[in-house]
Amino acid sequence: MNEASASGREAFYERLDARSMAPLWTRLKALVPKDPTPVGVPCLWRYDEVRPYVMESAEHISAREAERRVLILENPALRGSSQVTGTLYAGLQLIMPGEIAPAHRHTQSALRFVIEGSGAYTAVDGEKTLMQPGDFVITPGWTWHHHGNDGNGPMVWLDGLDIPMVAHYNATFREDHHEEAAEITRPTGDALARYGAGLLPVGYRAASQNSPIFNYPYARTREALHALTRAGDPDPHVGHLMRYVNPVDGGWAMPTMAPMIRLLPKGFDGLPFRSTDGMVFVCVEGGGSVEVGGERLTFGPRDVFVVPGWMAYRLRAGADTVLFSFSDRVAQEKLGFYREERLEA
Ligand code: 1HN
Numbered sequence: 001m002n003e004a005s006a007s008g009r010e011a012f013y014e015r016l017d018a019r020s021m022a023p024l025w026t027r028l029k030a031l032v033p034k035d036p037t038p039v040g041v042p043c044l045w046r047y048d049e050v051r052p053y054v055m056e057s058a059e060h061i062s063a064r065e066a067e068r069r070v071l072i073l074e075n076p077a078l079r080g081s082s083q084v085t086g087t088l089y090a091g092l093q094l095i096m097p098g099e100i101a102p103a104h105r106h107t108q109s110a111l112r113f114v115i116e117g118s119g120a121y122t123a124v125d126g127e128k129t130l131m132q133p134g135d136f137v138i139t140p141g142w143t144w145h146h147h148g149n150d151g152n153g154p155m156v157w158l159d160g161l162d163i164p165m166v167a168h169y170n171a172t173f174r175e176d177h178h179e180e181a182a183e184i185t186r187p188t189g190d191a192l193a194r195y196g197a198g199l200l201p202v203g204y205r206a207a208s209q210n211s212p213i214f215n216y217p218y219a220r221t222r223e224a225l226h227a228l229t230r231a232g233d234p235d236p237h238v239g240h241l242m243r244y245v246n247p248v249d250g251g252w253a254m255p256t257m258a259p260m261i262r263l264l265p266k267g268f269d270g271l272p273f274r275s276t277d278g279m280v281f282v283c284v285e286g287g288g289s290v291e292v293g294g295e296r297l298t299f300g301p302r303d304v305f306v307v308p309g310w311m312a313y314r315l316r317a318g319a320d321t322v323l324f325s326f327s328d329r330v331a332q333e334k335l336g337f338y339r340e341e342r343l344e345a
Pocket of ligand 1: 068
């Protein structure tokens with residue numbers, strides 16, 4: 001191309017720009033790359049290191065004043081965004097004895113994974129559930145929820161929310177309840193009894209896309225995981241990997257976030273794996289390492305770590321290790337985006 005036509009092109013682009021138009025051909029490869037560029041970086045919060053900050057937050061603000069006393073876990077490559085991955089939010093929430101985190105509701109779905117303490121409850125849509133370490137708890141979008149601590153020690157859990165996903169669609173709403181604690185209309189344990197025993201009330205019609213079970217107690221989960229280890233070898237890439245299920249339709253427990261839990265037997269030396277969903281992990285028991293992006297992060301109980309989507313990673317376990325995780329996989333699957341790859345060592 002000669003100089004005259006090059007400058008003619010540039011002039012053309014400028015005339016387009018003035019009309020809020022642009023040539024696709026200068027942007028096409030960036031708009032539609034060959035494969036995903038990972039968003040954010042691998043990172044890890046060691047619980048022993050962050051716990052003092054979580055506890056100190058109680059000296060600075062009450063749950064009432066804060067509404068939710070949470071320290072956001074922000075991906076170091078996405079500072080200021082409140083994002084832990086490109087599509088997910090995570091934080092550590094603290095509730096002290098006698099406190100109530102007031103009732104509200106919002107479009108976003110939340111999940112809780114209990115890290116430390118006992119005696120606190122969350123109330124969701126008229127039912128309270130007591131939370132124990134390792135319990136997985138669901139707060140479906142637009143349900144009234146508040147938390148309280150009737151115990152005598154601090155209670156900490158990991159919050160996972162689909163905030164960036166809802167923000168992407170600009171579909172966020174919130175409402176504060178007129179009372180601090182929303183009305184309780186069902187006995188504690190009702191949902192688990194009705195929906196969590198391999199039974200369903202005859203004629204039951206799902207009211208939402210969330211599982212009607214809103215607390216999956218760790219004691220039951222743990223028993224299931226250990227039964228798997230007696231029945232066969234783990235998957236060489238991902239270990240004994242299970243997902244939390246909605247008993248109504250067999251699908252994922254939540255519509256936007258995909259919660260899973262896995263057991264890696266002592267000595268597990270996983271083959272590399274990658275998937276398009278960025279993952280947030282919590283080590284529940286045991287310990288090991290994740291090799292990702294040329295570094296190795298070691299983790300133990302209560303540590304939280306992140307593997308960005310489409311980065312290959314290898315999991316290793318130095319003891320029988322349980323890992324909880326969540327990602328946007330369920331949304332990606334529904335939209336037809338999800339891909340995974342099992343790689344060679
Ligand atoms: C929220 O409602 C909770 O209910 C936790 O515990 C974290 C982060 C942003 C917006 C709402 C909760 C939240 C949140």
